[in-house]
Amino acid sequence: MQVRIDSITLRKRVRHDLGDLSSLKESLRQHGLLNPVAITPDNVLIAGHRRLEAAKELGWNTISVRIVDQSDESAQLEMEIEENTQRKNLSTDELAEAYLRLDKLKNPGFFRRIWLALLAFLKRLFGRT
Numbered sequence: 001m002q003v004r005i006d007s008i009t010l011r012k013r014v015r016h017d018l019g020d021l022s023s024l025k026e027s028l029r030q031h032g033l034l035n036p037v038a039i040t041p042d043n044v045l046i047a048g049h050r051r052l053e054a055a056k057e058l059g060w061n062t063i064s065v066r067i068v069d070q071s072d073e074s075a076q077l078e079m080e081i082e083e084n085t086q087r088k089n090l091s092t093d094e095l096a097e098a099y100l101r102l103d104k105l106k107n108p109g110f111f112r113r114i115w116l117a118l119l120a121f122l123k124r125l126f127g128r129t
Helices: 022-031 049-057 073-085 092-106 110-126
Strands: 002-004 037-039 045-047 062-067
Touching (some): 037 049, 049 062
16 A cells, blocks of 8 residues: 655654665665555554655655554554564675575576577467466
8 A cells, every 4th residue: 555655654763863775765766665664544654764764765755555553552662673673684695695696697697598588489489478
């Protein structure tokens, strides 16, 4: 569901320093919003302050939201804390492997390029997806 950004209310937040939003803004430009922000039915932000601010800075008028029907302020605070603490960054090895896979996909070897061209040709020829 899309909601106008200017209709979302911010209350006192746990995180005071949003940090550098430039990489998040670049991600939003390239891929869009992958995870919606969470708000209450009356449009109070529960989780996603950095995503919301990055979208504002990009000039977006609306943002994808998930409405959480939780009126208890302590439960809202628990969700905000959870969202900011229950993350696990990729290990160095995992990140390196992911970038190697991405490089192979973006720069396929000779035989893979031939195979992909053959598949594309067959799709056009037989009209299959």
